[in-house]
Amino acid sequence: AQKITQTQPGMFVQEKEAVTLDCTYDTSDQSYGLFWYKQPSSGEMIFLIYQGSYDEQNATEGRYSLNFQKARKSANLVISASQLGDSAMYFCAMREGLNTDKLIFGTGTRLQVFP
Amino acid sequence: DSGVTQTPKHLITATGQRVTLRCSPRSGDLSVYWYQQSLDQGLQFLIQYYNGEERAKGNILERFSAQQFPDLHSELNLSSLELGDSALYFCASSGGISFTWGDEQFFGPGTRLTVL
Numbered sequence: 348a349q350k351i352t353q354t355q356p357g358m359f360v361q362e363k364e365a366v367t368l369d370c371t372y373d374t375s376d377q378s379y380g381l382f383w384y385k386q387p388s389s390g391e392m393i394f395l396i397y398q399g400s401y402d403e404q405n406a407t408e409g410r411y412s413l414n415f416q417k418a419r420k421s422a423n424l425v426i427s428a429s430q431l432g433d434s435a436m437y438f439c440a441m442r443e444g445l446n447t448d449k450l451i452f453g454t455g456t457r458l459q460v461f462p
Numbered sequence: 463d464s465g466v467t468q469t470p471k472h473l474i475t476a477t478g479q480r481v482t483l484r485c486s487p488r489s490g491d492l493s494v495y496w497y498q499q500s501l502d503q504g505l506q507f508l509i510q511y512y513n514g515e516e517r518a519k520g521n522i523l524e525r526f527s528a529q530q531f532p533d534l535h536s537e538l539n540l541s542s543l544e545l546g547d548s549a550l551y552f553c554a555s556s557g558g559i560s561f562t563w564g565d566e567q568f569f570g571p572g573t574r575l576t577v578l
Contacts, residue, residue: 382566391464392552392569438505448493448556449518450567452505 350374351441351453358458360429367414368424368456370439376400380442381422382450383413387435395437398422429460465489466570468553474576480541483573485553487534493517493557494536495567496528500549511536512557543577550574 352371360366372381383395398406398413406413414423426433436457440450465488475481487494496508498521507520511530522528525543530536540547551574554567 384569390550390574391571392554393464394566394568397566440505447518448510448512448567449495449507449520450497451507454504 350443350451351439353439353453353456355456356454358456360426360458360460362431362460362462363428365425365427366429366458368426368437368439368458370422370424370453372420372422372439372441374420374441374443376443381413381415382440382442383411383422383424384438384440384452385433385435386438386455392438396424426458431460431462434458434460464568464570466553466555466568468551468570468573470573471571472574472576474578475543476578477543477545479543479577480539481543481575483538483540483551483553483575485536485538485555485570487536487553487555488568491555491557491568492534493555493567494530494534495554495556496522496536496538497552497554497569498549499552499572500546503549505552508538540575545577548575548577 379400381398385393396408396411410427412425436455438455439453467486469484492513495510499505508522510518528538550572552572553570556565556567
């Protein structure tokens with residue numbers, strides 16, 4: 348079974364609007380971490396935001412927030428006030444358990460921001 | 463700029479050949495990770511080194527090997543290359559002195575390998 352599922356291969360959003368990118372995960376561990384990375388067309392991977400499984404509040408970093416619903420095993424990324432520079436691939440990733448540092452990535456969502 | 467450097471940026475080689483990809487982690491980071499990004503497999507974890515020791519292994523082929531040197535830089539060796547090895551290879555680092563559970567991994571710019 349896939350550990351990280353991103354069901355939206357592509358999303359469009361108008362500049363200045365908010366957009367939600369979906370991510371669901373599968374784990375039996377109680378301790379895990381969820382990450383979002385952005386990959387622009389230039390190829391580098393840019394860390395955006397982190398949510399720990401024990402964090403009671405949703406993580407926020409500037410225009411990025413993470414809508415964490417533990418019971419539903421979802422960790423959706425919300426980008427507010429979209430900018431043209433937000434056009435990129437977005438990857439959800441999970442670090443599962445306390446004994447591993449590796450990240451398991453989803454297949455990504457390509458976001459296109461139009462004027 | 464993440465602080466992680468990778469060389470070379472691009473590599474074009476032929477099937478059957480061997481190549482070495484090099485990574486220098488961020489200053490102070492003890493962990494180095496290697497990931498492979500290909501169209502059919504997506505982003506996959508290959509291997510992790512922590513302070514010179516192998517810490518975790520993922521979907522790394524036997525034809526591939528890695529090591530981390532005393533100065534903490536790492537090399538990924540790919541041998542008997544096949545067309546399917548064409549991919550973007552990322553190195554990431556994390557785990558400085560104040561390593562915490564939520565520490566993100568900082569990715570290098572990647573090495574794009576093309577096998578002809």
